[in-house]
Amino acid sequence: MEVTAREESGCTVAKVAGRLDAATAPVFEKTCEEWIGKGTKKLVLDLSSLDYVSSAGLRAVLSTMKKLKAAGGGLAVSGLTGVVKEVFTISGFDALLPIGDSVAQAIATL
Numbered sequence: 001m002e003v004t005a006r007e008e009s010g011c012t013v014a015k016v017a018g019r020l021d022a023a024t025a026p027v028f029e030k031t032c033e034e035w036i037g038k039g040t041k042k043l044v045l046d047l048s049s050l051d052y053v054s055s056a057g058l059r060a061v062l063s064t065m066k067k068l069k070a071a072g073g074g075l076a077v078s079g080l081t082g083v084v085k086e087v088f089t090i091s092g093f094d095a096l097l098p099i100g101d102s103v104a105q106a107i108a109t110l
Contacts, residue, residue: 012040013043020054023053036073041071043068045077046106047077048081076097077098
């Protein structure tokens with residue numbers, strides 16, 4: 001897994017590539033916690049380069065969403081495709097999180 005971040009329209013946009021699974025979810029969650037600790041309130045996850053997400057990855061996303069809400073912010077997702085989109089739909093995460101087809105759409109939901 002590789003995570004790169006940039007600032008756009010007052011949001012931190014994190015591009016997540018590779019696999020978000022039991023091995024990588026703790027690193028992902030720690031990285032997000034560091035951003036929140038530094039003042040990030042609005043986070044958009046660009047998952048257009050994510051190949052796979054497991055239940056551990058979903059838990060890390062959910063935990064991050066809860067921490068952002070507690071800090072008065074929010075989390076949105078963009079770029080869902082293929083099996084990752086299917087997992088988000090089957091798990092009901094598409095009803096929990098704002099999802100945009102593009103990063104700009106996801107930012108607009110926050």
